[in-house]
Amino acid sequence: MSISHQETCDILLASPRLQRFCTLLGEPEASDMLDRLDDELAWQQPRLRLYGQERPIPRQQVWMGDEAARYRYSGRTFTPEPWHAAVVRIRDTVIDRLAGNGVMASFNSVLLNRYEDGSDRMGWHSDDEPELGSDPLIAAVSLGAERPLRFRWKQGLGAPFNVWLPHDSLLLMDRGTQDHLQHALLPRRIPGKRISLTFRHVAASGGIAPTG
Ligand SMILES: O=C(O)CCC(=O)C(=O)O
Numbered sequence: 001m002s003i004s005h006q007e008t009c010d011i012l013l014a015s016p017r018l019q020r021f022c023t024l025l026g027e028p029e030a031s032d033m034l035d036r037l038d039d040e041l042a043w044q045q046p047r048l049r050l051y052g053q054e055r056p057i058p059r060q061q062v063w064m065g066d067e068a069a070r071y072r073y074s075g076r077t078f079t080p081e082p083w084h085a086a087v088v089r090i091r092d093t094v095i096d097r098l099a100g101n102g103v104m105a106s107f108n109s110v111l112l113n114r115y116e117d118g119s120d121r122m123g124w125h126s127d128d129e130p131e132l133g134s135d136p137l138i139a140a141v142s143l144g145a146e147r148p149l150r151f152r153w154k155q156g157l158g159a160p161f162n163v164w165l166p167h168d169s170l171l172l173m174d175r176g177t178q179d180h181l182q183h184a185l186l187p188r189r190i191p192g193k194r195i196s197l198t199f200r201h202v203a204a205s206g207g208i209a210p211t212g
């Protein structure tokens with residue numbers, strides 16, 4: 001039996017809707033994309049002031065998107081990197097897959113995160129900056145090492161839980177998710193690099209708060 005490319009991996013939460021799709025691009029494209037993004041993007045590791053200390057963030061990142069999707073940080077306005085062809089291809093595949101599942105989405109920017117191994121990480125946050133609109137929809141693509149994204153309820157509505165994100169998976173964090181939940185990529189003893197792409201829609205002259 002062949003596995004349908006439209007396969008839905010699972011609906012993890014009905015409200016707010018959190019849904020994982022287990023095969024986005026298929027092979028060999030997914031592995032090629034991992035290598036291309038790793039090789040061809042201008043990965044950066046900005047320093048952040050956190051708890052009074054300036055440190056490099058524990059991962060690498062690239063902001064990419066439409067020129068209008070600018071963001072402010074530390075009193076400066078940054079223009080995202082122009083769209084890379086490989087990222088456009090992934091973005092459009094995400095939009096198609098979501099549309100095929102009844103979810104209409106458009107994205108004008110993406111944060112790409114590169115985790116060298118399990119010690120690279122991202123701290124607890126919600127992607128709820130005002131510039132992302134009142135109720136953002138965020139689509140996260142994972143390539144490379146499988147790691148869990150950990151979720152916790154803001155108002156203690158339930159127990160924290162892990163969402164394992166395999167290579168070539170897509171996680172839909174639908175509207176409402178950022179209101180009710182925080183997420184983090186915690187350090188784990190998991191070898192291998194991972195690249196994630198979190199697609200968003202930033203309002204013109206918007207901003208993104210950095211996360212430690
Ligand atoms: O790497 C991940 O899967 C999570 C990234 C994330 O939360 C973000 O980019 O806001």
Ligand SMILES: [Fe+2]
Nearest residue numbers: 126127183198
């Ligand atoms: Fe996030």
